Amino acid sequence: MKLTIIGSGYVGxxxxxxxxxxxxxxLCVDNDRQKVERLQSGKLTIYEQGLDxxxxxxxREGRLKFTTSLEEGVKASSIYFLCLPTPEGENGEADLSHxxxxxxxxxxxxxxxxxxxPSMVVTKSTVPVGTSERIRNILKKSAxxxxxxxxxxxxxxxxxxxxxxxxxxxxxxxGSASPRALEILKELYGPFVRTGxxxxxxxxxxxxxxxxxxxxxxxxRISFINEIATLCEAVSANVDDVRLAVGSDPRIGKQxxxxxxxxxxxxxxxxxxxxxxxxxxxxxxxxxMVAANEANSQQRQRFCQKIHRHFKGQLxxxxxxxxxxxxxxxxxxxxxxxxxDVIAFLLKGGAKVVAYxxxxxxxxxxxxxxxxxxxxxxxxxxxxxxxxxxxxxxxEFRQPDLNFLKxxxxxxxxxxxxxxxxxxxxxxxxxxxxxxGRGMA
Ligand code: UDX
Numbered sequence: 001m002k003l004t005i006i007g008s009g010y011v012g013x014x015x016x017x018x019x020x021x022x023x024x025x026x027l028c029v030d031n032d033r034q035k036v037e038r039l040q041s042g043k044l045t046i047y048e049q050g051l052d053x054x055x056x057x058x059x060r061e062g063r064l065k066f067t068t069s070l071e072e073g074v075k076a077s078s079i080y081f082l083c084l085p086t087p088e089g090e091n092g093e094a095d096l097s098h099x100x101x102x103x104x105x106x107x108x109x110x111x112x113x114x115x116x117x118p119s120m121v122v123t124k125s126t127v128p129v130g131t132s133e134r135i136r137n138i139l140k141k142s143a144x145x146x147x148x149x150x151x152x153x154x155x156x157x158x159x160x161x162x163x164x165x166x167x168x169x170x171x172x173x174x175g176s177a178s179p180r181a182l183e184i185l186k187e188l189y190g191p192f193v194r195t196g197x198x199x200x201x202x203x204x205x206x207x208x209x210x211x212x213x214x215x216x217x218x219x220x221r222i223s224f225i226n227e228i229a230t231l232c233e234a235v236s237a238n239v240d241d242v243r244l245a246v247g248s249d250p251r252i253g254k255q256x257x258x259x260x261x262x263x264x265x266x267x268x269x270x271x272x273x274x275x276x277x278x279x280x281x282x283x284x285x286x287x288x289m290v291a292a293n294e295a296n297s298q299q300r301q302r303f304c305q306k307i308h309r310h311f312k313g314q315l316x317x318x319x320x321x322x323x324x325x326x327x328x329x330x331x332x333x334x335x336x337x338x339x340x341d342v343i344a345f346l347l348k349g350g351a352k353v354v355a356y357x358x359x360x361x362x363x364x365x366x367x368x369x370x371x372x373x374x375x376x377x378x379x380x381x382x383x384x385x386x387x388x389x390x391x392x393x394x395x396e397f398r399q400p401d402l403n404f405l406k407x408x409x410x411x412x413x414x415x416x417x418x419x420x421x422x423x424x425x426x427x428x429x430x431x432x433x434x435x436x437g438r439g440m441a
Contacts, residue, residue, distance in 0.1 A: 001025070001188065002077035006102055008035060008066070010046055010266075010333075011124055011155050012083030014162040017051060020058035021167075022191045028066045029073035039066045047332040047359050050163040070102065074109040078119035079184065081153075086125045092273035093281075094128050103135045107142025120149035120181045126211050126271060127152075128278050132175070132204035151176035152204045153185060154211030159265065160330030167192055172199040175207020212275045216289055219268040221256050223295035229259035229437025230302065239437030240419065259436045261338035261391060261417040262299035264327035269296070269336045300338050303417055304345040306434050307387070310413070315349030319410065321385035322346075322353055323378050324392020324418075326360035334363045338417065339391035347371060356381040358394055379404055387413040390420055402429055 001024050005016040008030040020026040030036050035045050042059060044052055058064040067073060074080065082099055089095040103121060110119065121135055136150045152175040157165035169192055174185040182201045189199055202210075229239040239259050247254035263269065272293050279286040311318065327337035334340060337360075346353050353372040357364065361374050375381035378397060382388050382405050390397060398420050406412045406429055414426060416435040426433040 001079065003027070003079050003081065004029060004073040004077045005081045005083055006070070006073060007083035007085070007125070008039060008045070009083060009085065010048070010159060010162060011157065012081070013046060014048060014051060014157060014166055015081060015083060015124065015155070016064060017054045017058055018163065018166040018192075019188070020063040021054050024063065026064050027073055027076045028064070029068070029070050030066070031068055033068050036066045036068050048162050049160060049330060054163065070105055071109050074106055075113065078117055079122065080106055080120070081122045081124050083124045086127055088270045088273060092277040094126065094270070094274045096127060096131060096134070099123065099125055099127060099131065100134065100138060103138045104142050107139045107146065107148070110146040110148060111143040114145070116145065116147055118147045118149070118180065120151055120178070120184065122151045122153050122181075122185065124153055124155045126154060126215075126267065127208060128212075128274060129205050129208045131208060149176060149178040149181040150204070151178070151181040151185060152207040154207060156211070156214060159333055160328065168195070169193065169197060171197055173202070173207050173210050174199060175202045175204040177204060212271055212278070215267055215271040216275050216292070218256055219263050219272050219296070220288055220292040222263045223292040223299070225257045225259045226262060226299045227295055232437040233439040236439040238439065259419065260393070261303055261342070262296040264336040264338050265333060266335040300341045303415070303436070304342060307345070307389070307415055308349075310432070310434065315346060315351040318351045318386040319384060320346050320351050320353050321375075321381040321388045321409075322355040323381065323388065323390045323397050324394055325355055325357035325364045326392050329392055329394045332359040332363050334360050334367065340364070340367065342389060342391055342417070343368065343372060354381045354385065357392065358396060379408075383408045385409050386411050387415060390414065390416045390418050393418040393420060402426070406430065
């Protein structure tokens, strides 16, 4: 099939490459000229495990192309995937301006072309309940003659594992009022569910809500374990033991129970607030999500307070090594990264920050510029530091040369926001070690 993917961010690019990989002819449209030129010249614009290999192959085989022209994109196929940003608006709601404007433009182009061929607009962006309906109304106005369906197809891929998640999804969710659209989407996703994982077809609103329900449940789970971790500190219990024992109940499960600095990234924080907003708009307020959101911001503050307390509020002139800038491991994404909040706190106190991240230094430099120093390695960052802060759970931080750290740091003090190290081991070596929720350790 011929497909047009509008928006070449994480979701758009990964979807485009994976669809092209199974044989489709894919044209990506993005209004960022620089990005398109970079992609056209064979350079990826994001770091994502396994993406470069497939990207090079499908480009070489001529199945993946890029353009800045929406008109070209609309004329190239009859299936238009919207993979556009839906950033947080002023009151927590999802800002739909890109999605709605592009939908209108697609309609205008279809109308001008006079085409009566069946086509469809599929929303992959995370959009609030009712958006498909709004898109359909916009298309009815801008393209009254066109035969265009609307469908919702939320994407559940995780950054860092996006290719794997796209190729082997635990489930595919599609929602549309049009049986024709649902059939085409089932066919498109067929190659990715050969092991029998389900494709759930439903109405648009349920499909739209499914995405928020999934992300918000996971966010709530993280806030839950973070609050349990705080309680562990208060009652002198160890959250690692509690987490493992609790997670062994199959009704609960072991995943997504790691306490830390709170969830970040481009999805959870914004989706939680958007669901709060939707629930208020529909006069069905969700108290759980309000609490999850509040607990998440407190989690970051609490970690900063530990540093503040340790140094008795005197951060000025101290040198902090920060390991990890990305909001989680295996990505270069620093959106809503807890590391940046911790750094902001340190800089505000007059401290000096030397950071290292295997992938996210370029993305951080775009935000923080020269306000911090960037080291060439984790160990280099730690040299002469008054304290080391672990902010992202990159594998390469898990087993550092502790003797090197002990001898080369100004003071062997570690604030571990991801519980990467063994408390006893560090304490036995003479480190001051502060982690999350290990009251006994
Ligand atoms: C998430 C969803 O998992 C994905 O399905 C959706 O499509 C997009 O949003 P992503 O933002 O890539 O994916 O990150 P994810 O791996 O889910 O982690 C989200 C946040 O939770 C990160 O900040 C991570 O550090 C944190 N987290 C995760 C924890 O603090 N503890 C955990 O146990 C798991």
